[in-house]
Amino acid sequence: MIDVAAANALLREALSVQGVTSDPRPLDPDRPPAQAQLFSDGRTLYKVYAPDALTRATAQAKAQANVAQSGLAPPILFQQNTILAMPHLGGPDLATLWQKADASVAVEAGTWLRAYHALTLRRFPFRPAGHVKWLARLLDQADSGERHIPDQAAFRQAANRTREYAEAARKQKATRAVTHRDMTLSNLVRDETRVLGIDFENMREDEPLRDLFTLALDIATIGNVSSLASLRAAYADRHTAPPVRLFLQRCFCHWVWANTPTAPSRRQTRRLDFARGLLDSDVLIL
Ligand SMILES: Nc1ncnc2c1ncn2[C@@H]1O[C@H](COP(=O)(O)OP(=O)(O)O)[C@@H](O)[C@H]1O
Ligand SMILES: [Mg+2]
Known part of the structure; x- marks a missing residue:
């Protein structure tokens, strides 16, 4: 489980490694601790898993990238440790x-x-x-x-x-x-x-x-x-x-x-x- 503040800290670190300069905000700043927290700068959505959920994050990235090849899911732009970046879709769900x-x-x-x-x-x-x-x-x-x-x-x-x-x-x-x-x-x-x-x-x-x-x-x-x-x-x-x-x-x-x-x-x-x-x-x- 990860809360918004911890996820935010992880995300900032990953974005500096990736050279991303935008300022993503939590989709739901009041979300209680969860498997993952979501952030967006309007164009890119970041899904941030807890550091101990690397296997899960990698499985999600792999499965989604696979389906994205058929145009049925958004592509994974990058994975950095437990952080997945993908296009922020127009929505809603x-x-x-x-x-x-x-x-x-x-x-x-x-x-x-x-x-x-x-x-x-x-x-x-x-x-x-x-x-x-x-x-x-x-x-x-x-x-x-x-x-x-x-x-x-x-x-x-x-x-x-x-x-x-x-x-x-x-x-x-x-x-x-x-x-x-x-x-x-x-x-x-x-x-x-x-x-x-x-x-x-x-x-x-x-x-x-x-x-x-x-x-x-x-x-x-x-x-x-x-x-x-x-x-x-x-x-x-x-x-x-x-x-x-x-x-x-x-x-x-x-x-x-x-x-x-x-x-x-x-x-x-x-x-x-x-x-x-x-x-x-x-x-x-x-
Ligand atoms: N790429 C995206 N573009 C737009 N909205 C998204 C995207 N990814 C997630 N969301 C929104 O965030 C919600 C939770 O995302 P999801 O990846 O399903 O997380 P969880 O594992 O918490 O269910 C989705 O139901 C959707 O409303
Ligand atoms: Mg979901």
């Missing part, structure tokens, strides 16, 4: 726009995610075993008291149903791709007419629909409108078989539920309500 009920957000998000997954997407017969094991582990942890899951009995009942869905999904049409893994509306930023992604770290293959699900969670729980059909239409996955979609959707809902803390924030309560609603109804949003 899609979470901010969605709070203002900007109608094109869902389509923009779905379109960007489709293009991003397309870089690495491959078809793959679905294997539910890993998910089934993960669910069993969650239930074990809840039993042993290692993990608190709200309304545990209802969670167990829903999880048992989910396990029954695994068989129908096995070997059905599915895809794999390098996923973002923190695919929120706040990690998509508008720049004039296009949208670019930021905050990459992951370079491994996973379930692409997990990224679509986390975007849907944001769309359903930030602001007061829902536009899940537009998100899904823009993402336009015509390959994955419905039983796979349904099984994965249920797993992602369990993930939200099992990670809801004992004293949830309003936002976490909305996310949990959304997940439980989907588990009850099985309405497919993916």
